Amino acid sequence: MIRMTEPSKITGVPDHQPAAGGIAARARASVGPKYLTGLNPEQRDAVETLDGPVLVLAGAGTGKTRVLTTRIAHILSQGRARPSEILSVTFTNKAAREMKHRLGQMLGQAVEGMPWLGTFHSIGGRILRTHAELAQLKSNFTVLDTDDQVRLLKQLLQADNIDDKRWPARMLAGLIDGWKNRGLTPSQVPAGEAAVFANGKGGKLYASYQERLKILNAADFGDLLLEDIRIFREHPDILRQYQQRFKYILVDEYQDTNVAQYLWLRLLSQAPAKPASPTVIPGRLEEPNPESGDESSARDSGSAPSAHPGMTAVGPTKNICCVGDDDQSIYGWRGAEVDNILRFDHDFPGAKVIRLERNYRSTGHILAAASHLIAHNEGRLGKTLRTEDQDGEKVTVTGSWDSEEEARGIGEEIEQIQRQGEKLNEIAILVRASYQMREFEDRFVTLGLPYRVIGGPRFYERAEIRDALAYLRVINSPADDLAFERIVNVPKRGLGDATVQMLHDHARKRRIPLFEAARAVVETDELKPKARGSLRDVVAQFDRWRAQREVTAHTDLAQIVLDESGYTEMWQKDRSADAAGRLENLKELVRSMEEFENLQGFLEHISLVMDRDSGADEDAVSLMTLHSAKGLEFDNVFLPGWEEGLFPSQRTLDEQGRAGLEEERRLGHVGLTRARRRAKIYFATNRRIHGTWSTTIPSRFLDELPAANVEITESKGGSAWGGTGGYGASRFDDMEAFGSTYSTPGWQRAQANRNKGGSRNGGGGRGGFEEEASNFSSSSSSGPDFGSFSSRRRGPLTIEGELVAKSTGTTSEFSLSDRVFHQKFGYGRVTRIDGNKLTIAFDKAGEKKVVDSFVQRA
DNA sequence: CCAACCAGATTTTTT
DNA sequence: ATCTGGTTGG
Secondary structure, three states, X not given: OOOOOOHHHOOOOOOOOOOOHHHHHHHHOOOOOHHHOOOOHHHHHHHHOOOOOEEEEEOOOOOHHHHHHHHHHHHHHOOOOOHHHEEEEEOOHHHHHHHHHHHHHHHHHHHHHOOOEEEHHHHHHHHHHHOHHHHOOOOOOEEEOHHHHHHHHHHHHHHOOOOOOOOOHHHHHXXXXXXXXXXXXXXXXXXXXXXXXXXXXXXXXXXXHHHHHHHOOEEEHHHHXXXXXXXXXXOHHHHHHXXXXXXXXXXXXXXXXXXXXXXXXXXXXXXXXXXXXXXXXXXXXXXXXXXXXXXXXXXXXXXXXXHOOOOOOOOOOOOEEEEEOHHHOOOHHHOOOHHHHHOHHHHOOOOEEEEEOEOOOOOXXXXXXXXHXXXXXXXXXXXXXXXXXXXXXXXXXXXXXXXXXXXXXXXHHHHHHHHOOOOHHHEEEEEOOHHHHHHHHHHHHHHOOOEEEOOOOOHHHOHHHHHHHHHHHHHHOOOOHHHHHHHOOXXXXXXXXXXXXXXXXXXXXXXXXXXXXXXXXXXXXXXXXXXXXHHHHHXXXXXXXXXXXXXXXHHHHHHHHHHXXXXXXXXXXXXXXXXXXHHHHHHHHHHHHOOOOOHHHHHHHHHHHOOOOOOOOOOOEEEEEHHHHOOOOEEEEEEOOOEOEEOOEHHHHHHHHHHHHHHHHHHHHHHHHOEEEEEEEEEEEEEEEOOEEEEOOEOHHHHOOOHHHEEEEOOOOOOOOOOOOOHHHOHHHOHHHHOOOOOOHHHHHHHHHHHHOOOOOOOOHHHHHHHHHHHHHHHHOOHHHHHHHHOOOOOOOOOOOOOOOOOOOOOOOOOOOOEEEEOOOEEEEEEEEEOOEEEEEEOOOEEEEEEHHHEEEO
């Protein structure tokens, strides 16, 4: 879904009158405004402390969003600020949408009047568009995504004769991103760092990349904030304007902010500057401190408010309220600085810190387990979550022989939970790495258990969407070389690399965009007749579309472009399994354009605002990574793969050492605290990674769970985890390490199993091992299945909710050798029927067992 | 210009 | 093991 709020649409609350004034007035007689009732004392404090900087440390499930939205309501109802004077930033569109929604519920239509509620990037982008000329851009600049960014860099590397094998463009993109995340413009990048790429050319490449962006009238995501920062620093008058406008600033998920976001916020919030000595921030940045510039300019503008006599004399606002949880900081690897939150009261002197520690989500055992785990971290502000809920069920820890048994066991437990009448929507499987998902998907497909994958490629990252957008971009801005290059030969028109290269040469020589180069080249005979003809058609088509733009609605125009270009046809002719999904996506794209005024408006916002809607509301198990689970909650949470190397991830440990370990631990904490009533942890002794089986040992995090709140259970996957096979080697069964307080029946049973051997076959350890080993080999014989299964993971076809079984139990309506179509596997032929379970030989995906409601007759 | 083959990588994700 | 992207051969 695409949503945006036009600033012009401010309605509902008249600006001159406090919002919800009626409520406030009505309630004043009694205990206070109605919206404050039901808040606990800390929450209420967080809402009512309006003056000065406030840091709300909101543990998981403590009502963070409620505090944020209520605080906004409070500010409005107290008449402290108008809706347009509140800056409220989130990280994701989803979070922004959620806040708008909840505000809407509290205040009626007033949300429409919150023009500055949005993501860092959308707001940063808005500000940048307003002052685009100060960044050598036009206000209609294009926002490049990662893909465009990399392609552009690749061109720069080629132009510089740099071997992009040895120095991949992706790597440079990562470096530049990292610099931008830290608020560094090309000239501010420390020389040592700039030199690491391509024998010292890194810094120069960053600079020429920025130059190219200006020529293309484009900005990347990082620029949306970085250019703002630069403008703020170089033009104190503009900064002051915003500082005066924003009477209140609210920040969600503060623990995820990076340095650039921090600087941006600091400039806007006009915190008093600290002395710019090299030691201001111990252990922060070793390099020349990028903040020093900010601090002086912040101080300058702050100390000279009278410089603009025309402006109302409003003091600098320091009313910034950041909400976050250091224990949920899991994005360090992409530039988030936990330090930002850890140092808050240092950066914003006089800050009031409020801790929300009452958890309204999880039962006692779950909360205790999560708290105990996170307590092993050192670098934290420290909170103690408490609940008034019952203890509930203990967190379970279950070992399995291998990852397949793990999936099987979880599948069975889910079916059991389902039989107890619980909703699949209340069940989630949270994995560390996405490759773990495949096993569960495979299992669920076999079981006919509806599931949905959350996360994965975003809607606007899909090839067909990006292609369609590229067409529109070229129409909108003939100078958009990247877009032109992307679609000049899509669908295939016989305009290959040679032609494009030629156009590039031409364009460079004359300093004109590729499109204009094409127009010129068509008039010459430099191209072979075939290519020349094609290219002439392309140019003519775009000219025609541009003319039509004046008289045609933008949605119709998009449809026309897709049809006339042959793009729709290209996918219609494509017989692959995901072609239908792609066409569906294209329709959705056109549909989504309706929400925008015109093509320009659509393109300006699309890259920032477009995300996948949460899909159908069909009852289904959710499958996602721990990262994408942040902010969500479920009654039942399954946490597979708690093994050393996988979780905590070896790579994180290698690259980031202790800090990495702590971040992984926070990830575990996030996982556990997603659960309302049941949290179930699993580990397997054997796991296949990159095709090879390897033996793993249980995660150290298991040892860090509090014995009193955890129960060790046996795998329900049909086989025991006991036996000397893998379990005997694990540190998890080391009583010393695990603590001696274990006395649960489960633990004792596990103990007994360990000594006796496998519980199911009752034989000696060795016997148990062999039994399992044969089990293992039979499962590995399904290897080919597996492999082909993944071939569809790529596809865009996963329209959520589509994989929902409609009925079960009836005899199949299919017959042998029926030609069928499956959303994930494509076309195939039925080779066996077993009740409602079909065995199908898929053309591409190989043979699979599938429940009949998942397929349709082809 | 296209298909078929081969080497390299392969956590996590937002905008 | 598998997916990607690039190179090679037709």
